[in-house]
Amino acid sequence: xxxxxxxxxxxxxxxxxxxxxxxxxxxxxxxxxxxxxxxxxxxxxxxxxxxxxxxxxxxxxxxxxxxxxxxxxxxxxxxxxxxxxxxxxxxxxxxxxxxxxxxxxxxxxxxxxxxxxxxxxxxxxxxxxxxxxx
Amino acid sequence: xxxxxxxxxxxxxxxxxxxxxxxxxxxxxxxxxxxxxxxxxxxxxxxxxxxxxxxxxxxxxxxxxxxxxxxxxxxxxxxxxxxxxxxxxxxxxxxxxxxxxxxxxxxxxxxxxxxxxxxxxxxxxxxxxxxxxx
Amino acid sequence: xxxxxxxxxxxxxxxxxxxxxxxxxxxxxxxxxxxxxxxxxxxxxxxxxxxxxxxxxxxxxxxxxxxxxxxxxxxxxxxxxxxxxxxxxxxxxxxxxxxxxxxxxxxxxxxxxxxxxxxxxxxxxxxxxxxxxx
Amino acid sequence: xxxxxxxxxxxxxxxxxxxxxxxxxxxxxxxxxxxxxxxxxxxxxxxxxxxxxxxxxxxxxxxxxxxxxxxxxxxxxxxxxxxxxxxxxxxxxxxxxxxxxxxxxxxxxxxxxxxxxxxxxxxxxxxxxxxxxx
Numbered sequence: 001x002x003x004x005x006x007x008x009x010x011x012x013x014x015x016x017x018x019x020x021x022x023x024x025x026x027x028x029x030x031x032x033x034x035x036x037x038x039x040x041x042x043x044x045x046x047x048x049x050x051x052x053x054x055x056x057x058x059x060x061x062x063x064x065x066x067x068x069x070x071x072x073x074x075x076x077x078x079x080x081x082x083x084x085x086x087x088x089x090x091x092x093x094x095x096x097x098x099x100x101x102x103x104x105x106x107x108x109x110x111x112x113x114x115x116x117x118x119x120x121x122x123x124x125x126x127x128x129x130x131x132x133x134x
Numbered sequence: 135x136x137x138x139x140x141x142x143x144x145x146x147x148x149x150x151x152x153x154x155x156x157x158x159x160x161x162x163x164x165x166x167x168x169x170x171x172x173x174x175x176x177x178x179x180x181x182x183x184x185x186x187x188x189x190x191x192x193x194x195x196x197x198x199x200x201x202x203x204x205x206x207x208x209x210x211x212x213x214x215x216x217x218x219x220x221x222x223x224x225x226x227x228x229x230x231x232x233x234x235x236x237x238x239x240x241x242x243x244x245x246x247x248x249x250x251x252x253x254x255x256x257x258x259x260x261x262x263x264x265x266x267x268x
Numbered sequence: 269x270x271x272x273x274x275x276x277x278x279x280x281x282x283x284x285x286x287x288x289x290x291x292x293x294x295x296x297x298x299x300x301x302x303x304x305x306x307x308x309x310x311x312x313x314x315x316x317x318x319x320x321x322x323x324x325x326x327x328x329x330x331x332x333x334x335x336x337x338x339x340x341x342x343x344x345x346x347x348x349x350x351x352x353x354x355x356x357x358x359x360x361x362x363x364x365x366x367x368x369x370x371x372x373x374x375x376x377x378x379x380x381x382x383x384x385x386x387x388x389x390x391x392x393x394x395x396x397x398x399x400x401x402x
Numbered sequence: 403x404x405x406x407x408x409x410x411x412x413x414x415x416x417x418x419x420x421x422x423x424x425x426x427x428x429x430x431x432x433x434x435x436x437x438x439x440x441x442x443x444x445x446x447x448x449x450x451x452x453x454x455x456x457x458x459x460x461x462x463x464x465x466x467x468x469x470x471x472x473x474x475x476x477x478x479x480x481x482x483x484x485x486x487x488x489x490x491x492x493x494x495x496x497x498x499x500x501x502x503x504x505x506x507x508x509x510x511x512x513x514x515x516x517x518x519x520x521x522x523x524x525x526x527x528x529x530x531x532x533x534x535x536x
Binding site for chain 3: 419
Binding site: 147148149151155164167168171175180181182205206207 | 415416417419423432435436439443448449450473474475
């Protein structure tokens with residue numbers, strides 16, 4: 001668990017479960033997005049504020065492996081570490097069920113910055129993330 | 135059915151159903167919002183474009199009665215009529231299951247306009263809606 | 269604030285905000301549902317488990333007043349108290365922005381129990397809720 | 403476009419857009435799920451009915467490339483073709499903006515069947531899909 005630089009404890013909300021009684025897959029994307037944005041906030045950067053200043057972080061690619069489904073009442077730890085790859089910020093995000101530490105989701109999320117609509121390297125994010133790049 | 139001025143045929147999407155196997159209540163709010171916005175578009179008005187010009191239509195109150203739950207595969211008609219009440223645009227919105235015309239939802243949605251953040255009467259909407267007020 | 273019997277501290281997630289930059293109205297329904305279900309869990313009752321045993325709590329009516337919009341980064345307290353009215357469990361649910369205690373949402377949610385599909389008075393819920401009815 | 407065996411025309415709903423004014427990424431997962439389920443239905447197979455009979459189709463992996471963001475008012479074609487790879491049904495799913503046929507999303511969705519909770523090859527799906535495998 002040493003590689004993670006941020007962990008957010010969350011709990012399944014019943015409306016996130018679908019007719020199979022398990023968390024609908026799309027909600028894992030919500031979980032990983034919320035975790036990234038909370039990681040940003042923890043380091044003084046607001047996704048909404050960036051947008052207001054013409055800096056849009058967008059997802060270019062996502063790869064997700066669904067391992068064990070989360071269910072009503074489950075708590076889980078949403079963990080991330082990150083690396084830089086050219087202009088991309090690559091987030092490695094894993095979700096573990098709290099009760100038994102089983103891996104539920106393994107995800108890689110490649111994000112890029114658009115500054116005033118143009119693909120750009122973002123000094124502000126580079127500086128904020130520098131201590132965390134692996 | 136004569137009173138309705140707009141009807142949108144929609145179909146339940148499985149991800150809208152929750153662990154009870156029925157459409158989660160919050161999705162009816164999505165259905166009614168989407169119906170209002172499509173009604174606007176049908177009359178040349180875009181909710182997103184209004185926002186970009188500093189005109190925000192916001193919901194002040196909603197009252198909903200849930201009658202018959204929609205399920206996976208159901209098609210339904212989302213119908214509306216409207217009236218003006220002071221500065222409020224009051225939308226009366228009903229949802230009927232297509233297979234048997236059973237009433238699933240009865241809703242009243244009171245909306246108001248904020249122009250540059252201030253509660254205002256909106257000439258543009260007044261003109262567009264004038265033919266429809268009951 | 270004395271009347272509330274349960275309070276849940278939550279935080280806006282950016283995906284809950286829409287193109288107006290404020291929390292989309294339907295998410296308040298999600299917040300109030302999640303608060304009721306956490307209130308149930310705090311008293312040993314699981315919504316999912318009830319469903320598995322043929323007991324379905326369903327919403328019959330909702331009335332919501334939207335007062336102040338929540339935005340990206342806002343924390344809020346989702347509070348409830350409840351009363352019994354015939355077979356209905358009536359939840360009075362208010363949401364306050366944490367930073368300044370402003371009232372954001374005032375809601376009344378009328379719920380009923382279906383036991384094996386039939387409207388029923390539910391001994392289990394009556395007993396669990398008895399200490400809380402106002 | 404010859405390779406696709408199913409196409410569903412859909413339209414962005416405003417509540418699917420986030421504070422950046424574009425469709426939130428998680429909704430593309432909803433779009434692709436709904437397209438698969440409508441493809442199933444078009445061939446007489448209901449996802450909800452499968453679940454009720456103990457057959458659960460679940461997503462094992464998703465890879466998505468986000469190319470061009472969809473916005474308020476956009477119509478789009480959600481297209482798929484599929485192949486069998488061992489016990490996996492692999493759906494290749496692309497989304498094109500209707501106005502100019504620009505590719506918005508390229509996705510590969512690997513699904514498997516659980517019959518009574520055990521990973522299984524599903525005769526029913528094999529038969530239904532046989533005409534479509536590439």
